[in-house]
Amino acid sequence: MFLAGRRDCDAREIFSTGHGAMALRYGTPLVVQAVRDRVVDRGELAGVASSEPHSGSDLRGLRTVAVDHGDHLLLSGTKGLVSRVEEATGFVVFCKVVGPEQAAERHAGGAWLREVPLSALWLPTQTVGVLSETTVPLGLRGWSMGHLHFDNVRVGKDCLLGAPGDGRRIFDTHFSGWRLMMALVCLGAATAAIEETMDRARRRSVGRTSLANVPSVVSRLGIAAAEVQAATAWCFSLLERMDQEGDVDVAACSAAKALATDMAYHAVDIGLQLHGSEGYTRCVPMEKRLRDIRGLRIADGPNDTLYSVLAQSLLAGAGPGVPLVAQRKP
Numbered sequence: 001m002f003l004a005g006r007r008d009c010d011a012r013e014i015f016s017t018g019h020g021a022m023a024l025r026y027g028t029p030l031v032v033q034a035v036r037d038r039v040v041d042r043g044e045l046a047g048v049a050s051s052e053p054h055s056g057s058d059l060r061g062l063r064t065v066a067v068d069h070g071d072h073l074l075l076s077g078t079k080g081l082v083s084r085v086e087e088a089t090g091f092v093v094f095c096k097v098v099g100p101e102q103a104a105e106r107h108a109g110g111a112w113l114r115e116v117p118l119s120a121l122w123l124p125t126q127t128v129g130v131l132s133e134t135t136v137p138l139g140l141r142g143w144s145m146g147h148l149h150f151d152n153v154r155v156g157k158d159c160l161l162g163a164p165g166d167g168r169r170i171f172d173t174h175f176s177g178w179r180l181m182m183a184l185v186c187l188g189a190a191t192a193a194i195e196e197t198m199d200r201a202r203r204r205s206v207g208r209t210s211l212a213n214v215p216s217v218v219s220r221l222g223i224a225a226a227e228v229q230a231a232t233a234w235c236f237s238l239l240e241r242m243d244q245e246g247d248v249d250v251a252a253c254s255a256a257k258a259l260a261t262d263m264a265y266h267a268v269d270i271g272l273q274l275h276g277s278e279g280y281t282r283c284v285p286m287e288k289r290l291r292d293i294r295g296l297r298i299a300d301g302p303n304d305t306l307y308s309v310l311a312q313s314l315l316a317g318a319g320p321g322v323p324l325v326a327q328r329k330p
């Protein structure tokens with residue numbers, strides 16, 4: 001992902017099974033086979049449909065419902081803004097599974113839905129009743145973005161991922177890794193931006209010297225490089241913990257994504273500035289990087305909320321004696 005980001009943030013889709021990983025990990029054999037065929041073997045894209053027009057960061061506020069009719073579910077609601085609405089072969093949809101009586105008696109917009117635990121299901125895009133509409137985002141335009149509408153979509157019960165109510169666990173586990181991946185995309189883009197800017201600074205003369213000899217320029221490039229290196233090291237250390245110890249630190253992964261995308265944005269902004277007016281044009285990739293990274297400071301959880309996740313976890317922790325910085329197990 002880091003290397004993809006160096007090339008172009010839109011190249012992130014080339015690697016990995018993306019959000020299809022949730023279907024592969026938690027799906028029934030039928031879902032796993034379908035996703036393996038389409039996403040793993042054919043390289044098609046898998047999307048995630050969590051956000052809704054009235055509620056993005058607040059997962060409990062989601063109102064898309066899947067009414068349980070015994071052997072099947074009827075899915076209704078609207079998702080968006082969602083990436084890959086035109087390209088994805090299927091979506092992992094986060095919704096609330098309710099009984100027909102619950103659905104009939106209570107208004108879908110009611111507060112009662114907040115108490116229904118989140119569920120996840122795999123929904124092939126071609127299913128009857130799934131409609132999409134696109135919009136034009138500021139960045140990340142390599143792939144479409146828009147809304148998905150579900151109009152009483154009939155979904156087999158075997159499309160559920162895990163058991164009904166497992167959605168939050170699936171979301172947190174998947175997005176811990178995913179957020180680090182998106183962080184690394186942005187850090188790759190920032191690294192390329194710093195390198196290109198250093199190269200330009202060496203060649204560009206101002207008065208009798210080069211831009212690379214101006215102390216304030218050097219200092220800003222040094223800060224950007226240090227921030228990007230620190231954020232990259234944090235992301236890789238969290239990935240290493242996941243890989244070697246199976247330790248998914250949801251709070252740290254959330255904050256690492258926030259820090260990495262903020263630092264990457266800062267680095268690219270310095271890069272754009274030091275490219276002068278050229279940086280403000282499409283002749284150099286700074287403006288695209290800036291627009292793309294800007295989106296990833298909101299997507300997959302807005303950074304403001306992700307920093308709060310870390311603070312809340314620390315505040316609720318065991319108290320004095322628990323190290324702020326996780327230490328390697330002996």
Ligand SMILES: Cc1cc2nc3c(=O)[nH]c(=O)nc-3n(C[C@H](O)[C@H](O)[C@H](O)COP(=O)(O)OP(=O)(O)OC[C@H]3O[C@@H](n4cnc5c(N)ncnc54)[C@H](O)[C@@H]3O)c2cc1C
Pocket residue numbers: 047048049050051052053054055056057058080081082083084137140295296298299300301302303304305308
């Ligand atoms: C490029 C891009 C791609 C996306 N792709 C997808 C996708 O594929 N699938 C999908 O489901 N969604 C996707 N989203 C939607 C994204 O997940 C939501 O935009 C995000 O979760 C925020 O929800 P919201 O837009 O409803 O903002 P809101 O929840 O209305 O929040 C607005 C702002 O208020 C602030 N805020 C909100 N809550 C808090 C809080 N508790 N503490 C402090 N500040 C807060 C934050 O600054 C936040 O940005 C994408 C978004 C973008 C920008």
